[in-house]
Amino acid sequence: MKLRPVRGPVREGFRVWAQHILRKVCQTVCSSTTSSYDSKPFPSL
Numbered sequence: 001m002k003l004r005p006v007r008g009p010v011r012e013g014f015r016v017w018a019q020h021i022l023r024k025v026c027q028t029v030c031s032s033t034t035s036s037y038d039s040k041p042f043p044s045l
Helices: 007-036
Strands: none
Touching: none
């Protein structure tokens, strides 16, 4: 299987970028929820 030289790096870069964004969003959400709900990761529904 041979990938085109352009598509490989672009896809890899996008994957790394997506993981970075998701990690940052998760950290932001986790920190905001923990401070809001008295160190509980999720509010009880």
